[in-house]
Amino acid sequence: MKNEKICVIGCGNLGKSIAKGLLEHEDFNSENVIATRRKLKLIEDLKPHGAEITSDNLYAVRNSNIILVAVKPYNVDKIINEIKPEIIEDKHILVSLATGLGTNEISEMLDDKIPVFRAMPNIAADIGESVTCICGKNSSVEHTQKVKSIFDAIGESLIINEELMEAATILGACGIAFVFRFIRAMIQGGIQIGFDANTANQIVSQTVKGAAKMLQENSNHPESEIDKVTTPKGCTIVGLNEMEHQGFSSSLIRGIVTSFEKIEK
Numbered sequence: 001m002k003n004e005k006i007c008v009i010g011c012g013n014l015g016k017s018i019a020k021g022l023l024e025h026e027d028f029n030s031e032n033v034i035a036t037r038r039k040l041k042l043i044e045d046l047k048p049h050g051a052e053i054t055s056d057n058l059y060a061v062r063n064s065n066i067i068l069v070a071v072k073p074y075n076v077d078k079i080i081n082e083i084k085p086e087i088i089e090d091k092h093i094l095v096s097l098a099t100g101l102g103t104n105e106i107s108e109m110l111d112d113k114i115p116v117f118r119a120m121p122n123i124a125a126d127i128g129e130s131v132t133c134i135c136g137k138n139s140s141v142e143h144t145q146k147v148k149s150i151f152d153a154i155g156e157s158l159i160i161n162e163e164l165m166e167a168a169t170i171l172g173a174c175g176i177a178f179v180f181r182f183i184r185a186m187i188q189g190g191i192q193i194g195f196d197a198n199t200a201n202q203i204v205s206q207t208v209k210g211a212a213k214m215l216q217e218n219s220n221h222p223e224s225e226i227d228k229v230t231t232p233k234g235c236t237i238v239g240l241n242e243m244e245h246q247g248f249s250s251s252l253i254r255g256i257v258t259s260f261e262k263i264e265k
């Protein structure tokens with residue numbers, strides 16, 4: 001990937017996380033990363049990491065071959081119309097990160113001239129720990145591999161069917177917010193039983209990291225790990241059962257479904 005030139009158009013919350021993740025990765029040449037935003041001041045901190053920053057999207061496209069579009073969904077057509085004159089067949093690949101916009105719609109905006117992908121990462125790209133679901137249109141195995149390599153560099157990636165892209169948005173991209181809210185609640189509980197906020201944060205964050213790593217490394221079902229913690233008549237099971245009486249699993253599932261219904265509208 002050393003020779004791939006990547007531009008990230010619209011470096012807001014997500015785009016900037018991705019640019020940062022790529023800049024930190026040894027497989028990429030940081031001089032080959034161009035980041036754009038209208039208010040340049042807000043991405044100046046990417047410069048010391050080696051990125052070129054500009055508010056000129058046409059310049060960014062001219063000087064790259066992989067274009068990541070990280071603007072809000074309602075700005076995508078405007079951006080595509082702006083950069084279209086610089087798009088060259090057999091040179092460019094466009095990857096849209098926009099929620100809810102299909103590859104067909106985006107490809108049509110580009111007159112089906114170049115391969116188009118949709119990717120759904122999350123903000124943990126910032127530290128190279130995103131999970132990104134990807135699907136493509138007019139895409140060869142080689143193009144798909146190229147796009148996958150970008151997102152593998154900022155975490156893990158999966159190629160999925162486009163019909164699952166909305167579900168991927170909820171579980172992975174919105175999902176990190178759900179996890180943060182869970183963590184916040186754990187911290188609040190920790191404070192109530194005696195820890196200061198920083199200590200509670202440290203204990204909870206490492207506990208969540210450990211749980212996630214165990215699932216990744218052992219491939220066990222979460223419930224079989226829970227069984228190892230719940231001493232009969234002990235303090236874990238009474239806490240878990242009280243959480244369930246209060247609708248813990250149910251509220252998470254309903255939240256996920258509500259988010260999904262919103263995106264499907």
Ligand SMILES: NC(=O)C1=CN([C@@H]2O[C@H](COP(=O)(O)OP(=O)(O)OC[C@H]3O[C@@H](n4cnc5c(N)ncnc54)[C@H](O)[C@@H]3O)[C@@H](O)[C@H]2O)C=CC1
Nearest residue numbers: 010011012013014015037038070071072073097098099173
């Ligand atoms: N925030 C998240 O966690 C995730 C967001 N997404 C998708 O990613 C996209 C971006 O989301 P956010 O980063 O949250 O939005 P954001 O609003 O923080 O970032 C978009 C950025 O694009 C910039 N921009 C707008 N027009 C521009 C132009 N003409 N030239 C250069 N820059 C321009 C804006 O100033 C802004 O900084 C959206 O389509 C969203 O659906 C997808 C997954 C996760």
Ligand SMILES: O=C(O)[C@@H]1CCC=N1
Nearest residue numbers: 099169170173174175
């Ligand atoms: O909340 C949203 O609409 C976007 C989509 C994925 C994450 N943020």
